[in-house]
Amino acid sequence: MFTDIVLDIFKLSGLLVAEGDVLTKDVGLSSARWKVLGALAHSDGSMTVPQIAYSMGQSRQSVQRLTDAMEGSGILVYQDNPHHKKAKLVALSEKGKEIFELLEQKQIPWANLAADGLNASDMEIALSVLRKMIQRFET
Amino acid sequence: MFTDIVLDIFKLSGLLVAEGDVLTKDVGLSSARWKVLGALAHSDGSMTVPQIAYSMGQSRQSVQRLTDAMEGSGILVYQDNPHHKKAKLVALSEKGKEIFELLEQKQIPWANLAADGLNASDMEIALSVLRKMIQRFET
DNA sequence: GTCATTATGACAACATATTGTCAATATGTA
DNA sequence: TACATATTGACAATATGTTGTCATAATGAC
Structure with missing residues (x-):
């Protein structure tokens, strides 16, 4: 069953990227x-590239290349990091914030439609399983 | 919550590929x-490239390039498809079967270790949620 | 402070995946 | 059958992601 979950995660990942x-x-962006x-939005605004990765x-x-682009x-904007001379802090520019909010407005109805018919407590359980799996494989 | 699940699927996919x-x-292979x-093993032995994809x-x-390689x-071997002149059937060669079985032997203990501590019924629920999400996004 | 180890950005090579185009093959409909 | 449409493999361009190497900066042990 664990293997089936893994295979479905691969498959879903591909479908969700699409x-x-x-x-x-x-808005000229991509999933990546x-x-x-x-x-960045999930954090307190700015992180270094390794932290994002x-x-x-x-x-x-791979993240470095995305942030550079x-x-x-x-x-995005690179900000000086008071704690590190080389590792700049990555943050959203004004333009980045605008685009992100635009995308959120598109994403909310998409997520509602996609989640329609899914049981909320089932989703909570699924989320907890995914979280545990992440913990297991995170370094 | 649905959005959190999506983000965790992306993250897990990356970790699982690694x-x-x-x-x-x-054995000289890769996740892909x-x-x-x-x-192929999940099916009845042979499928066309579009079916695999x-x-x-x-x-x-992307699958075509993998199967060609x-x-x-x-x-893998390409077999004539009685129902289609262009779309060959893709099947495992003897070497492919041997490698696949080797990998299964490595994967079983890995999966058991990774699934250790996960509640079986929770995993079933997680799997059902993933399946429903796949159905939603499959064409 | 010194020195070994680790973290980071820059760069490059390669694997993986998507999109687009084209010609050949199937398929469905009249 | 004839014809419009869809499917498939081949090929190419591009985006994404991993691994490896190197020089520089940071960190920790002494």
Whole structure:
């Protein structure tokens, strides 16, 4: 059963990336870049690249490339980090905040539609299982 | 909450790919290629490339490239499809079967360790939620 | 303070995945 | 059958992600 869950996570991940790409197309983003915005919004505003990568379960290099591109297009800004000379803090620009809020407005009805018919307590249980699995594989 | 589930699925997918890459390294495979073997094993032995792609929630072109590479390394074989002149049937070669069984032997203890401490009925509920989400996004 | 170890950004090579296009093959409908 | 439509493989461009290496900065042990 655990293996079935793993396979379904792979499959869902692919399907959800496709969904996210559609939702973000209008604003010139992608699922991958949206996830970076989400990670930053989930934190207290700014994180270093390695912190974002850890929170996303990805390599720091892949996130670095995304943030560099998004900084180049004015969605993110690099801020000096008082605690570290090399590791800049990544934060949303004004433009980034606007785009993120736009996406949230599109995402809410999408999530409601997608979650329709799913039992809330079942979803809570599913979430707790996913969280435990993440803990198990996080370094 | 639905959004949290989505973000955790993305994160877990990344972590699980890394796990799979470690497990498959010895036999010269990768998570991506292992998933193709798994899809074939789950079916009745042979499927066309588009069928595999659909079952994996991915584009047929990405799967085509994987199967071409795996056919080249002797893990898969293309068989004539009596129902279709262009769309060959993809099947595991003897070598592919051996490797897949090897991987299963490595995967079983891994899954048991990873699932340790997870409540079985919770896992069933989680699986049902994932299945419903897949149905929602499958074309 | 010194020195070994670790963390970080830059860069590159490669694997994986999506999208798009085109020609050949199927399929469904009149 | 004939024809419009859909499916499929081949090919290419691009985005995403991992791994590896190197130089610089930070950290911890002494």
